[in-house]
Amino acid sequence: MTVMYDRVALIGLGLIASSMFWAMKRGGIAGEVIGYARSSETRDVAREIGLCDRVCDSAAEACEGADLIVLCVPIGAMDAVSREIAGALKKGAVVTDVGSVKRAVIDVVGPHIPDGVHFVPGHPLAGTEQSGPRSGFAELFDNRWCVLTPEGADADATAKLRKYWEALGSNVDEMDADHHDLVLAVTSHTPHLIAYTMVGVADDLSRVTDTEVVKFSAAGFRDFTRIAASDPTMWRDVFLNNKDATLEILGRFTEELFALQRAIRQGDGEHLHDYFTRTRSIRRGIIEAGQDTDAPNFGRNPKP
Numbered sequence: 001m002t003v004m005y006d007r008v009a010l011i012g013l014g015l016i017a018s019s020m021f022w023a024m025k026r027g028g029i030a031g032e033v034i035g036y037a038r039s040s041e042t043r044d045v046a047r048e049i050g051l052c053d054r055v056c057d058s059a060a061e062a063c064e065g066a067d068l069i070v071l072c073v074p075i076g077a078m079d080a081v082s083r084e085i086a087g088a089l090k091k092g093a094v095v096t097d098v099g100s101v102k103r104a105v106i107d108v109v110g111p112h113i114p115d116g117v118h119f120v121p122g123h124p125l126a127g128t129e130q131s132g133p134r135s136g137f138a139e140l141f142d143n144r145w146c147v148l149t150p151e152g153a154d155a156d157a158t159a160k161l162r163k164y165w166e167a168l169g170s171n172v173d174e175m176d177a178d179h180h181d182l183v184l185a186v187t188s189h190t191p192h193l194i195a196y197t198m199v200g201v202a203d204d205l206s207r208v209t210d211t212e213v214v215k216f217s218a219a220g221f222r223d224f225t226r227i228a229a230s231d232p233t234m235w236r237d238v239f240l241n242n243k244d245a246t247l248e249i250l251g252r253f254t255e256e257l258f259a260l261q262r263a264i265r266q267g268d269g270e271h272l273h274d275y276f277t278r279t280r281s282i283r284r285g286i287i288e289a290g291q292d293t294d295a296p297n298f299g300r301n302p303k304p
């Protein structure tokens with residue numbers, strides 16, 4: 001139990017912020033946690049369930065005197081909240097964020113950060129399809145990666161934020177923001193779009209009833225429906241703000257899909273078999289690296 005920051009401000013009180021709060025409480029990592037959310041309903045829920053030591057009615061008030069400020073709002077709201085808090089940030093404070101896209105956040109938040117305040121962008125690669133102040137839990141970040149994209153930010157501020165995420169349970173890596181956005185386009189953003197599409201296709205298919213879809217959902221499709229139940233605002237903002245990388249990956253995806261479509265039409269079993277053999281090795285690689293979160297022993301593997 002080591003207090004790393006005397007006062008932490010969480011701006012936006014949804015899945016990620018509430019998980020951070022419970023993880024901070026679990027580890028005794030923050031002296032005091034102050035919260036703010038835009039809607040009064042969310043602030044009322046937070047007060048009711050004891051989410052944050054104090055909940056403020058303005059973002060600026062929540063940031064007064066804070067040593068660490070974490071922006072936990074959808075990407076599209078990052079500009080507005082950083083504008084709101086800029087005047088309240090104390091010298092030496094560290095501002096970070098948890099947004100799923102990094103370049104766009106750096107572009108909109110960076111200009112509002114005053115001299116003497118450090119901005120170290122971040123992204124915990126951990127989440128669920130749930131959202132809102134009641135959805136968080138302390139274990140969310142355990143054994144998951146958190147990527148920091150410091151781009152020349154103060155080395156001490158970055159090193160301390162790294163230790164903070166480790167104290168929350170994560171493994172931490174550093175990356176260039178554009179590279180982060182490309183990696184996430186492959187591993188998270190495009191897969192979400194594909195899940196949204198497949199569930200949309202099932203919903204559109206009038207010859208198969210909704211009841212049949214529910215009744216006969218195989219495990220793969222059930223995973224798609226879970227992912228496609230993710231927060232619409234958050235995911236709209238991800239695609240609007242990681243446009244180039246997502247479009248590049250989608251272009252490659254549709255090319256491969258067309259090739260598989262042709263192999264099916266032409267009865268080219270060799271093409272299909274070779275392709276599926278190659279993709280199988282990716283899954284095996286994930287399991288060998290101890291990153292299979294579905295495995296019963298996940299989280300009990302030694303940290304890499």
Ligand SMILES: NC(=O)C1=CN([C@@H]2O[C@H](COP(=O)(O)OP(=O)(O)OC[C@H]3O[C@@H](n4cnc5c(N)ncnc54)[C@H](O)[C@@H]3O)[C@@H](O)[C@H]2O)C=CC1
Nearest residue numbers: 012013014015016038072073074077099100127128131132
């Ligand atoms: N949900 C997930 O699985 C993950 C989400 N992220 C990122 O974390 C951030 C937050 O996501 P979640 O916690 O899932 O969202 P959420 O929807 O659960 O919570 C978002 C919070 O922000 C508040 N908010 C929205 N607009 C606001 C504004 N203009 N001013 C102040 N508050 C505002 C909402 O009222 C809500 O309290 C997003 O940027 C997302 O890309 C990162 C990793 C995983």
Ligand SMILES: O=C(O)C(=O)Cc1ccc(O)cc1
Nearest residue numbers: 100124125126127128129188
């Ligand atoms: O629920 C899932 O499967 C996720 O993929 C969660 C998630 C969503 C967004 C992120 O930026 C990181 C992780």
